[in-house]
Amino acid sequence: MCCDNGALNSHTMSTSAPDPTPGDDLAPPLRTGTSLHYALQLVPPRRRPLIHAALQVWLTMARIPLNMSDPGIAEAKLLWWQQEWQRAAEGQAPQHPLMQVLVRELQGTSQPWPDAAMWKSQFAGWTQLAHQNRWLDQSTLDQHVDATTGQAARLWARLCGATSAEALEAAHQLGVGIRRAHLLARLGQDARAGWVMIGIDLLQRHDVKAHQLSRPGTVAPEGWPGLLQSLTTSAQDALAAGWRQAQQLPPAQRHHLLPLLALARCAHALATEVGHGGDTILHQRMVLTPLRKAWLTWQTRWGLGGLA
Numbered sequence: 001m002c003c004d005n006g007a008l009n010s011h012t013m014s015t016s017a018p019d020p021t022p023g024d025d026l027a028p029p030l031r032t033g034t035s036l037h038y039a040l041q042l043v044p045p046r047r048r049p050l051i052h053a054a055l056q057v058w059l060t061m062a063r064i065p066l067n068m069s070d071p072g073i074a075e076a077k078l079l080w081w082q083q084e085w086q087r088a089a090e091g092q093a094p095q096h097p098l099m100q101v102l103v104r105e106l107q108g109t110s111q112p113w114p115d116a117a118m119w120k121s122q123f124a125g126w127t128q129l130a131h132q133n134r135w136l137d138q139s140t141l142d143q144h145v146d147a148t149t150g151q152a153a154r155l156w157a158r159l160c161g162a163t164s165a166e167a168l169e170a171a172h173q174l175g176v177g178i179r180r181a182h183l184l185a186r187l188g189q190d191a192r193a194g195w196v197m198i199g200i201d202l203l204q205r206h207d208v209k210a211h212q213l214s215r216p217g218t219v220a221p222e223g224w225p226g227l228l229q230s231l232t233t234s235a236q237d238a239l240a241a242g243w244r245q246a247q248q249l250p251p252a253q254r255h256h257l258l259p260l261l262a263l264a265r266c267a268h269a270l271a272t273e274v275g276h277g278g279d280t281i282l283h284q285r286m287v288l289t290p291l292r293k294a295w296l297t298w299q300t301r302w303g304l305g306g307l308a
Helices: 008-013 035-042 048-062 071-089 097-107 116-131 138-160 167-183 187-192 199-204 210-216 224-249 252-255 258-276 290-301
Strands: 002-004 284-286
Touching: 008 210, 035 048, 035 290, 048 097, 048 116, 048 138, 071 097, 071 116, 071 210, 116 138, 116 167, 138 167, 138 258, 167 187, 167 252, 167 258, 167 284, 187 210, 199 224, 258 284, 258 290
Parallel strands: none
Antiparallel strands: 002 284
């Protein structure tokens, strides 16, 4: 485990007014040492370019709400991307270079274009996030997680070769757990940047105020241990549920979920470390070391152990 004090750089708010046509919006390459980097190594080589292209497109769109200080500009960019996705779905040539790569990789396989309901839920969730940095209740935030990362994990599983309804549902559940763990690990970082990704009702239940997260003092709020435990358990339970569903699949279908299972394993380990870290997460981001992520991924590849 290590703490990333410089991670706020990835959340810098833009003050410019860019053209809604995001010709220069490119997600940064997947860095060596990230969970995604290691998970991608579990994708069969013939499918790896397709999955990498899909990840680059997804990451580029997902970061728009967080990188734009003006919600209107963020929504305009997302609308452009939605139209770009629709054009590609209709067989028209996409304009964005990342979409061109994705279309080319898809054409080289027997994979159909992703289901419209699946990608439309992504845009609805990201547009919601562009306009909302506070959540009235935890259930609404959970629905957002379900519609974005949950659906994205389902798409990833399908591109990896999963076909059964049970495999796709397991992938969806794993995606929900991965996102919950991700939000937990970024809790303090996001709050200091103005994004309190916890429902107000859950904060009230534990008598924690939003400003105590965005401007943490030297002493954690009295209700912080209970809130931290609730968030940690929520992430771990979702990951465990997805893991159990995946283990019940036939070996061939479970094999297609290996990248997501590796991400889930890393997310579970990270959530556990954050839960043990007390109020550390309020002051600095916590991440697993690359060596630990590589080891957890290797364990997943060879089917060793479980989430614990």
